[in-house]
Amino acid sequence: MEGSFVGNKCFFYHKGQLVLTGERAAKTMYYLKIGSKDSKDFANSAQRIDSLLIWHQRLGHADSRNIRRMFTMNLVEGLKLGTTESDNRISPGCAKGKMHRLPFQISTSPKADHIAERIHSNVCGPMSYTSLGGASYFVIFKDEFSGWIVINFMKMKSEVLIHLQSLFAFLKNQTGYTIQTIRTDNGTEYVNVALSKWTTEMGIRHETSVIYTPEQNGTSERTNRTIMESAKSMMFSSNAPLWLWAEAAGYSTYIRNRIASGQKKLTPFEVLHNRKPNVSHIKTFGSKTFVHISDVKRKKLEPKCIEGYLVGYCESTKGYRVYIPDIKKVIISRDVIIDESVVGFNASLTNKSATDSFVSSVMDPFTELVNYIHYSSLMHRVTIL
Numbered sequence: 001m002e003g004s005f006v007g008n009k010c011f012f013y014h015k016g017q018l019v020l021t022g023e024r025a026a027k028t029m030y031y032l033k034i035g036s037k038d039s040k041d042f043a044n045s046a047q048r049i050d051s052l053l054i055w056h057q058r059l060g061h062a063d064s065r066n067i068r069r070m071f072t073m074n075l076v077e078g079l080k081l082g083t084t085e086s087d088n089r090i091s092p093g094c095a096k097g098k099m100h101r102l103p104f105q106i107s108t109s110p111k112a113d114h115i116a117e118r119i120h121s122n123v124c125g126p127m128s129y130t131s132l133g134g135a136s137y138f139v140i141f142k143d144e145f146s147g148w149i150v151i152n153f154m155k156m157k158s159e160v161l162i163h164l165q166s167l168f169a170f171l172k173n174q175t176g177y178t179i180q181t182i183r184t185d186n187g188t189e190y191v192n193v194a195l196s197k198w199t200t201e202m203g204i205r206h207e208t209s210v211i212y213t214p215e216q217n218g219t220s221e222r223t224n225r226t227i228m229e230s231a232k233s234m235m236f237s238s239n240a241p242l243w244l245w246a247e248a249a250g251y252s253t254y255i256r257n258r259i260a261s262g263q264k265k266l267t268p269f270e271v272l273h274n275r276k277p278n279v280s281h282i283k284t285f286g287s288k289t290f291v292h293i294s295d296v297k298r299k300k301l302e303p304k305c306i307e308g309y310l311v312g313y314c315e316s317t318k319g320y321r322v323y324i325p326d327i328k329k330v331i332i333s334r335d336v337i338i339d340e341s342v343v344g345f346n347a348s349l350t351n352k353s354a355t356d357s358f359v360s361s362v363m364d365p366f367t368e369l370v371n372y373i374h375y376s377s378l379m380h381r382v383t384i385l
């Protein structure tokens, strides 16, 4: 078990879960709170975290029917639900972010037989707010067979080709399959000399909406809408500033790849990687998060923890993405303490354009970071048995 002291409070974690809290009673003495059923203190959050409502919020406000089904059919690791809870509890962010339930997808075209056989793609933007990283657009690629989604953020639409080439390399290296067909609309970001030249060289068939019928044009748009509605729900319910849209969209994409939607028996993750995804590390967007700076990386007298908000997950390094208001940046770290009992962004984070004062969105938390920060609370970590 690991403990952490913040101000007059102390928190104890077991395998990353908050299990016990206490309050300082005297200089070196703390009262530990042993939870009762009706108490709303932190200690009881450990009992509440497996509720369907919590999982609904963690999983980007996903359809509760899907979450219940994934649990019953054991489609993911690390998802535990109680059996008595109603599936119809009201979730605060959903009302604004998700005004309607999407119908399950009905495909009219023959389904792909293997990974990378057909990729659907769509560009969205320009967005009202420039993202933390300076992006105004995003491009989505969806593998028809697995349902695997890749999202990339762009300053210009012309960056589509670079991302398509990266996806080509990723799928080839990870699965052995090469992209056979890409299906898009007629936007100039797809219909241009450079993209045409590359797809021809690679032997990739490019289907545009001229070739396929409009009724079949829905996969990409539906994927975009699903991602954005999930992102909006998370942002509304956590009062996130709008320039964090790219973080929220990245978060929803990560989640969608780990959800078996409709009547599917496998998650996109499992189709691609041949193993079930583990979702036990997934916590609610906007949760208060403390990032630990290791002793090796930290100069003497500098604090061991910095405070921020959970905004996503890093697919490649298995780290958490944490927005740190003091430096106005997102950092990636595996060593965090997440307090899900405190979800929501401070109102002082306005919706003013994020790029006014900074450009880069990601940095190494262990280098220049500690030089920038003002610390308001004394904090340290201890390890106990």
Ligand SMILES: [Zn+2]
Pocket (backbone or CB within 6 Å): 056, 057, 061, 062, 091, 092, 093, 094, 233
């Ligand atoms: Zn919801």
